[in-house]
Amino acid sequence: MFPDRSSASFFQTWFPWLQSWHPPQAKVSVAQLGDPILRQKAQPIEDPTAPWVQALADDLLAQIQTSKGVGIAAPQISQGYRMLVIASHPNDRYPTAPLMEPIVLINPVIVHQASSSVKDWEGCLSVPHMRGLVDRYQWVEVSYHDRQGQPQQQRFEDFVARIFQHEYDHLEGKIFLDRVTQVDDLMTEAEWRSRVLPPAHHPSNG
Numbered sequence: 001m002f003p004d005r006s007s008a009s010f011f012q013t014w015f016p017w018l019q020s021w022h023p024p025q026a027k028v029s030v031a032q033l034g035d036p037i038l039r040q041k042a043q044p045i046e047d048p049t050a051p052w053v054q055a056l057a058d059d060l061l062a063q064i065q066t067s068k069g070v071g072i073a074a075p076q077i078s079q080g081y082r083m084l085v086i087a088s089h090p091n092d093r094y095p096t097a098p099l100m101e102p103i104v105l106i107n108p109v110i111v112h113q114a115s116s117s118v119k120d121w122e123g124c125l126s127v128p129h130m131r132g133l134v135d136r137y138q139w140v141e142v143s144y145h146d147r148q149g150q151p152q153q154q155r156f157e158d159f160v161a162r163i164f165q166h167e168y169d170h171l172e173g174k175i176f177l178d179r180v181t182q183v184d185d186l187m188t189e190a191e192w193r194s195r196v197l198p199p200a201h202h203p204s205n206g
């Protein structure tokens, strides 16, 4: 019987040389822990409306969608410039995260911050399969330029403030691991999912 054309055996039988061919794999485009770009201080962006800056914003928005993350900073896609995206949305890691349109922040600066801080779990697209307990200000007030080059000032609270501070750290060459105060506060994501996520549902982490 002639094999089904859609089956792998059809190709193996009639085109054995195809076995050594693999489709090109999507390039890993998020810089991973150990890449020096993650340790460099990012450069200010002089003209937020410049075409390359718009292209960088589009790349960050595309990457965050692909990665299903809640935030990303330009150094994570190997571009050492002061731009970050906050894109909070509920997902399996953060079931109660607020849903918002992604915001692009160019040259962000923290102008005020809460006097109190909150410890909660974080992960990072550049540090796969790890979670760590990190202290962050409960709120921050931030000035930045938007993609149209307009100055903006905005206050972020709770989970969104945490995202902002995590991404801002990337612009300073810092990683959340630097803020984990003891090694006991680190877990693999699998352990974290089974031990922390289901019972806790803590409000700022989801």
Ligand SMILES: [Zn+2]
Pocket: 123, 124, 125, 126, 166, 167, 170
């Ligand atoms: Zn990160």
